Amino acid sequence: MKIAVIGAGLIGQAWALVFARAGCEVRLWDGDAAALARSRVLVGELAAELAGSGLVRNAGELVARVATCARLEDALGGVDYVQENLPEVLALKREIFARMDAIAPAAAVLASSTSSIPASAFTEELAGRARCLVAHPVNPPYLIPVVEVCGAPWTGSDTIDRCQALMLAIGQKPVHVRKELEGFILNRLQGALLREAFRLVEQGYVDADGLDTTVRDGLGLRWSFIGPFETIDLNAPGGLADYCGRYGGLYQSIAKEQTSTEPWSPELVARLHAERRALLPAEALGERRTWRDRRLMALALHKQAAGKETT
Structure with missing residues (x-):
């Protein structure tokens, strides 16, 4: 499956890892060329962390599935699914979804990682609005699998079904938020x-x-x-x-x-x-965040070993 990840910040990098870990071909795009270049390095570092913790077998193979694209058209060409991760600014969401709707294949699902803006606020005027929805992850999604799937009133039921099926296929835990509300569930x-x-x-x-x-x-x-x-x-x-x-x-x-x-x-x-x-002194925050992520990796391994399905 071909996936476009739009926005190469922390959430975009994390989504790229999630999709690549599941064997998808990932195309990563960002309007900031410097941020896009950095993202490639950071994805490699994160993949190495996961491999070192035993959560992936081969970091090199994972990174090889992630390509960076300088042009949005190159990222969206022929993809099956798009995950957008731009900042929480309504005007930016409207602009990027208008561009994606015009460029991406008609059958591709267009999803946003927004944690606060309902899909209806940035998709109403789109010709392809029925294929647009929110797929809100919990950070970092390569360690915490819940994804809140929430459509606008006009989102097609098949779009919801396809998004949830994809999330399950890549190892995430989709939760269908059945009506739009501020902040979703989590x-x-x-x-x-x-x-x-x-x-x-x-x-x-x-x-x-x-x-x-x-x-x-x-x-x-x-x-x-x-x-x-x-x-x-x-x-x-x-x-x-x-x-x-x-x-x-x-x-x-x-x-x-x-x-x-x-x-x-x-x-x-x-x-x-x-x-x-x-x-916890301010200068130790970074080190503590790294500790937190390593504990999450250990917890993820424990859950895998236990084979426990969580809700």
């Missing part, structure tokens, strides 16, 4: 948890490290292999309905305190930032 769940986390710190119940410990060594351990619905299904003798009967009142009472929509205050942000910098 960021809305993350946002709800963050809002309560900020509130608990602001009101003096816990500090930043204690909050992170609660998630990292509590909720996160279960959530790394089962989701919240399966969690409560397993946490009561009679399953989910039994759990809701036992604890529904508690959560309803808690929810009455979780109604604030105020922005995070600058003072609270500064306080949490200071707590994080006391735990």
Whole structure:
């Protein structure tokens, strides 16, 4: 299968790895020639990291499947699927989708990695709008497989089906977001948890490290292999309905305190930032990100070995 990856930043490089790892022929394009040249080197470095962790067998073969294209026409010619990764700017999305719709083969699916802009906002005027949708990855997608697939009201059902089938074929985990909404699913769940986390710190119940410990060594351990619905299904003798009967009142009472929509205050942000910098100096952020990615690689290997299908 021939894939065009449009935009050679971090997400574009990551998508190139995902598709190449699955044996696809990948064409990578960016309007910035210097960024495009750098991307080739960075894809090679990432492939070497994956090979060193045992997640791919041959980094050289993977990189050989990724070609960089100086012209958009060369990247899009004859492709089956397009993954766009330009910055989160509506005008840029509209412009690039208009160009892609005019150039790409009529049968090619056109997908955006946007994490916040609905497909309807940048595809409505396109002749080929039925083949356009959002395929939002979790960063980095070569280690975290969930992809949120969300069409506009006019996206064809066959487009959704083809995108989901491709994601499954390349080892990702597509989730069909059935109606457009801001932030899709993952960021809305993350946002709800963050809002309560900020509130608990602001009101003096816990500090930043204690909050992170609660998630990292509590909720996160279960959530790394089962989701919240399966969690409560397993946490009561009679399953989910039994759990809701036992604890529904508690959560309803808690929810009455979780109604604030105020922005995070600058003072609270500064306080949490200071707590994080006391735990991890700014100069160590890069090293810690590398550590995080290596732990994700180890977790991915563990899940492969366990053969556990996650939701």
